[in-house]
Amino acid sequence: MLKMTDVSKIYRTDTVETHALREFSLTVDEGEFVSVTGPSGSGKTTFLNIAGLLEEMTSGTYELDGRDISKLNDRERSRVRNEKIGFIFQSFNLIPELNIFDNVDVPLRYRGLNAAERKRRIEESLDMVGLASRLKHQPAQLSGGQQQRVAIARALAGEPRFLLADEPTGNLDTHMADSVLDLLSEINSNGVTIIMVTHELTLADRAKRNIFVRDGQVTDAAPEFLRAANG
Amino acid sequence: MFRYYLKLGALSIRANPALSALMVAAIAIGIGACMTIFTIQHMMGSNPIPHKSAQLRHVQMDSWSDANPYNDGANPPIQLTYTDARNLLAAEQAVRQIATFKSGRIVEPEDPDELPYTVSGRATSKDFFAMFDVPFKYGSAWDAAADLSEEFVVVISEPLNERMFGGEDSTGRRITMNGDTFRIVGVLDTWSPVVKFYDLNNNPHEPVEDTFFPFSTAMANEYGNEGNTNCWKPPEGGDRAAFLNSECIWIQFWVEIPDQAAETQYMNYLDAYVEQQKELGRFPRPLDNRLPDVEEWMILNEVVDDDVSVLLGLAVLFLIVCLLNTIGLLLAKVMRRTKDISLRRALGASKASLFSQYIIEAGMIGVAGGLLGIGTTWLGLLGIRNLFNRFDFVEKLTHMDWSMTALAIVLAVVSALAAALYPTWRACQVTPASQLRIQ
Numbered sequence: 001m002l003k004m005t006d007v008s009k010i011y012r013t014d015t016v017e018t019h020a021l022r023e024f025s026l027t028v029d030e031g032e033f034v035s036v037t038g039p040s041g042s043g044k045t046t047f048l049n050i051a052g053l054l055e056e057m058t059s060g061t062y063e064l065d066g067r068d069i070s071k072l073n074d075r076e077r078s079r080v081r082n083e084k085i086g087f088i089f090q091s092f093n094l095i096p097e098l099n100i101f102d103n104v105d106v107p108l109r110y111r112g113l114n115a116a117e118r119k120r121r122i123e124e125s126l127d128m129v130g131l132a133s134r135l136k137h138q139p140a141q142l143s144g145g146q147q148q149r150v151a152i153a154r155a156l157a158g159e160p161r162f163l164l165a166d167e168p169t170g171n172l173d174t175h176m177a178d179s180v181l182d183l184l185s186e187i188n189s190n191g192v193t194i195i196m197v198t199h200e201l202t203l204a205d206r207a208k209r210n211i212f213v214r215d216g217q218v219t220d221a222a223p224e225f226l227r228a229a230n231g
Numbered sequence: 232m233f234r235y236y237l238k239l240g241a242l243s244i245r246a247n248p249a250l251s252a253l254m255v256a257a258i259a260i261g262i263g264a265c266m267t268i269f270t271i272q273h274m275m276g277s278n279p280i281p282h283k284s285a286q287l288r289h290v291q292m293d294s295w296s297d298a299n300p301y302n303d304g305a306n307p308p309i310q311l312t313y314t315d316a317r318n319l320l321a322a323e324q325a326v327r328q329i330a331t332f333k334s335g336r337i338v339e340p341e342d343p344d345e346l347p348y349t350v351s352g353r354a355t356s357k358d359f360f361a362m363f364d365v366p367f368k369y370g371s372a373w374d375a376a377a378d379l380s381e382e383f384v385v386v387i388s389e390p391l392n393e394r395m396f397g398g399e400d401s402t403g404r405r406i407t408m409n410g411d412t413f414r415i416v417g418v419l420d421t422w423s424p425v426v427k428f429y430d431l432n433n434n435p436h437e438p439v440e441d442t443f444f445p446f447s448t449a450m451a452n453e454y455g456n457e458g459n460t461n462c463w464k465p466p467e468g469g470d471r472a473a474f475l476n477s478e479c480i481w482i483q484f485w486v487e488i489p490d491q492a493a494e495t496q497y498m499n500y501l502d503a504y505v506e507q508q509k510e511l512g513r514f515p516r517p518l519d520n521r522l523p524d525v526e527e528w529m530i531l532n533e534v535v536d537d538d539v540s541v542l543l544g545l546a547v548l549f550l551i552v553c554l555l556n557t558i559g560l561l562l563a564k565v566m567r568r569t570k571d572i573s574l575r576r577a578l579g580a581s582k583a584s585l586f587s588q589y590i591i592e593a594g595m596i597g598v599a600g601g602l603l604g605i606g607t608t609w610l611g612l613l614g615i616r617n618l619f620n621r622f623d624f625v626e627k628l629t630h631m632d633w634s635m636t637a638l639a640i641v642l643a644v645v646s647a648l649a650a651a652l653y654p655t656w657r658a659c660q661v662t663p664a665s666q667l668r669i670q
Contacts, residue, residue, distance in 0.1 A: 049664035052577065054573075054576070054577055054662075054663040054664040054667070055662065055663075055664040074581055074582050074583075075581045075582075075583065078576070078579050078580060078581035078582075078584070079579070079581075081576075081577060081578070081579050082578065082579020083579070087577050087578070087667075089667055093570070093574050093667060095571060095574065097242045097243070097245075097246045098242070106574075106575065106578050107578040107579050109232065109235050110575075110578065110579035110580050110581075110584060111579065112232075154578070158578075158579075166667075
């Protein structure tokens with residue numbers, strides 16, 4: 001379970017203070033598929049970064065699987081990221097010098113698994129996203145949709161409890177976006193909790209629960225202007 | 232993970248060939264400059280007889296003037312008078328002892344068509360060869376009887392034997408020098424100590440002598456000294472006898488002392504000897520006898536030229552400049568890879584993991600720089616050898632041994648790791664979230 005209570009995040013420069021999150025509170029239960037929508041600058045990506053332990057919050061409490069995250073040191077936070085959380089990014093973020101097999105291998109290396117176990121997981125996860133035959137391909141040899149599937153395989157290989165997706169279909173055409181969302185739904189049906197940030201309400205509707213963020217806070221429903229913007 | 236980091240390092244180097252090549256080149260050039268000078272300094276100061284240098288002691292006694300102390304009283308004279316050398320030699324208080332001085336000769340070839348030529352020579356005692364582990368190709372040193380009876384016997388060097396006899400076993404054959412005919416009793420095998428430690432009065436790196444003959448023979452036949460002669464008061468007369476009885480120092484005296492007890496015993500003997508001489512009106516200065524071993528003797532005589540030390544300092548500065556350049560290049564490389572760093576952080580890499588990854592990559596660049604640095608060092612030494620090829624000893628000083636080769640690599644790796652510390656630290660400070668959401 002993911003539980004944030006009164007989380008705030010303030011970015012400070014010498015002259016400016018920006019409140020990205022204000023008393024942000026949210027609970028996501030195990031197995032949920034939650035979409036987070038909101039206008040640009042609303043704080044949804046900041047929320048995802050804090051949820052994924054990529055950024056530290058300014059105040060508030062954050063529990064992941066019943067563990068207070070704010071008390072962890074860098075090594076422990078890295079371990080939590082590695083073992084419990086999988087990331088899917090809008091721009092795929094594959095490492096161009098590594099082939100598909102080695103890209104999926106990255107989080108497993110930091111897990112310290114032996115070679116046989118890593119190989120099994122890599123092949124299984126690539127099989128699940130339909131790319132088992134592309135092990136030795138370089139990222140540049142794949143289409144955008146295929147690259148995003150590799151990124152999903154990389155996230156799945158670590159067998160995470162939470163999958164955090166930041167605009168996962170933002171760089172894909174409609175057909176590829178649908179297939180990626182189908183894949184996420186399938187993953188969620190296998191028990192993985194998914195939190196997906198998107199600015200498109202039509203995509204958000206594919207989730208089981210929709211969260212709307214505005215001015216760094218969770219609001220009850222999607223504001224009208226957002227619905228209008230999405231048609 | 233080490234192998235994984237090695238693989239990542241290789242991939243990174245391959246992905247940025249120009250930047251990597253610049254870093255390797257910067258390290259190699261810095262290492263080359265540094266190691267070229269350091270090799271020369273190392274060879275200049277290397278112990279030429281490490282296995283027994285502690286047992287070989289040069290005898291120093293302060294026979295100098297009370298009014299004008301030798302070297303301002305910092306240390307006793309570095310040579311002995313003939314009187315003292317003769318007395319110490321006759322006393323035979325050490326396991327082995329030699330009195331020696333340099334004396335060049337003119338060889339008169341048997342072939343009347345061949346012109347006479349000069350050879351370097353050394354008057355010494357039979358123990359010289361055993362004390363200094365001098366290798367023989369043919370024959371051996373002369374015996375004690377030859378020393379006593381002032382025989383015309385000679386040991387010649389390998390090059391001279393090659394020149395005169397085509398490299399054949401020449402023991403028993405004759406050689407005439409300055410009108411004296413010597414019987415060859417031994418031919419040296421290759422013997423080329425980097426430092427001619429047994430006589431540091433002239434160039435400490437010049438080759439060993441071509442001929443060695445008994446000290447007693449040289450003295451009986453009034454062979455001249457080609458080394459340094461220093462006097463704190465003039466001889467009482469103009470003839471050779473007056474010179475030999477003077478306080479002029481010109482003879483090197485070595486003893487072989489096997490252990491601490493023998494050292495104490497010999498030192499006691501020297502003290503007693505000087506006290507006795509004081510009663511005869513000599514040795515006006517306070518008692519100051521010393522027995523430096525080979526390494527101490529080389530330091531005392533400043534075998535390593537000050538100029539070389541200054542050059543080494545400059546070369547180290549140059550290496551530092553190269554490393555600063557490498558730091559800049561590494562920093563540029565790291566800043567180009569912030570996205571990769573952020574991604575790895577997101578996928579579970581701790582700061583320590585990233586630190587290891589980048590340090591190992593820097594180590595690989597260091598190894599490459601070190602290997603190339605061996606090449607640049609070799610080129611540097613070759614350049615010095617060609618530049619100063621008119622000096623025979625330069626050949627010996629520009630030899631890069633295994634220890635210098637290993638040091639070049641170690642220095643390169645350590646330098647690369649040191650250069651990588653700041654860029655790697657910067658890499659670890661990259662905030663993952665800042666780089667991952669690139670649209």
